[in-house]
Amino acid sequence: xxxxxxxxxxxxxxxxxxxxxxxxxxxxxxxxxxxxxxxxxxxxxxxxxxxxxxxxxxxxxxxxxxxxxxxxxxxxxxxxxxxxxxxxxxxxxxxxxxxxxxxxxxxxxxxxxxxxxxxxxx
Amino acid sequence: xxxxxxxxxxxxxxxxxxxxxxxxxxxxxxxxxxxxxxxxxxxxxxxxxxxxxxxxxxxxxxxxxxxxxxxxxxxxxxxxxxxxxxxxxxxxxxxxxxxxxxxxxxxxxxxxxxxxxxxxxx
Numbered sequence: 404x405x406x407x408x409x410x411x412x413x414x415x416x417x418x419x420x421x422x423x424x425x426x427x428x429x430x431x432x433x434x435x436x437x438x439x440x441x442x443x444x445x446x447x448x449x450x451x452x453x454x455x456x457x458x459x460x461x462x463x464x465x466x467x468x469x470x471x472x473x474x475x476x477x478x479x480x481x482x483x484x485x486x487x488x489x490x491x492x493x494x495x496x497x498x499x500x501x502x503x504x505x506x507x508x509x510x511x512x513x514x515x516x517x518x519x520x521x522x523x524x525x
Numbered sequence: 526x527x528x529x530x531x532x533x534x535x536x537x538x539x540x541x542x543x544x545x546x547x548x549x550x551x552x553x554x555x556x557x558x559x560x561x562x563x564x565x566x567x568x569x570x571x572x573x574x575x576x577x578x579x580x581x582x583x584x585x586x587x588x589x590x591x592x593x594x595x596x597x598x599x600x601x602x603x604x605x606x607x608x609x610x611x612x613x614x615x616x617x618x619x620x621x622x623x624x625x626x627x628x629x630x631x632x633x634x635x636x637x638x639x640x641x642x643x644x645x646x647x
Contacts, residue, residue, distance in 0.1 A: 409585040410546055410623055420627050422589055424532055424577050455546050457579040457587045463531035465579045465587040467544055501532055501634035505542050505627035512623035
């Protein structure tokens with residue numbers, strides 16, 4: 404993913420967001436490889452719109468994935484390889500996590516400090 | 526904020542989330558001080574429920590603030606000192622940002638790898 408923009412190129416709202424807040428346990432324990440694989444898998448799921456992720460040096464991270472609708476999110480949650488990753492997350496990778504499913508109603512943004520305003524998408 | 530949990534202690538849904546994705550310009554330029562001040566100010570706004578934030582070494586960050594309703598978000602967006610910070614953000618601090626306003630419909634989580642499951646809040 405290093406070659407891609409960290410911003411998700413989402414369409415005009417409405418669409419859905421899954422906000423995943425987590426604190427990692429110490430050590431990698433296969434986490435980085437799993438995380439990369441899950442992004443690959445998610446991107447192939449019907450209704451996937453994009454993903455954004457950041458984790459600070461303190462181990463606290465936020466990942467927001469964007470989906471066309473609630474049904475797409477349910478299908479991704481039940482995907483077999485993802486289920487196994489969720490189980491490993493609960494058992495090993497995350498000291499704490501919180502998941503919030505939200506319906507995006509408005510969106511706007513701007514690229515380039517002092518640059519032109521980007522198209523508003525709401 | 527270092528002494529607080531990085532997780533927001535939000536009530537049962539529904540409530541609102543503002544998902545702010547950004548890439549910083551280089552150099553601090555007063556950013557860290559402003560960011561701390563904005564968290565202080567936001568926490569005093571009516572309807573504020575909490576905030577979560579992470580930024581990686583690449584300069585890409587996600588901040589999600591949680592609000593009781595859309596009116597609380599509109600009031601915060603129009604707060605005078607926050608308006609000045611938004612202007613500085615556009616002019617100096619952010620190479621790129623995207624804002625998404627979303628209604629949280631479901632939430633669940635778990636604290637403690639291999640620990641007991643926390644109360645589901647949806």
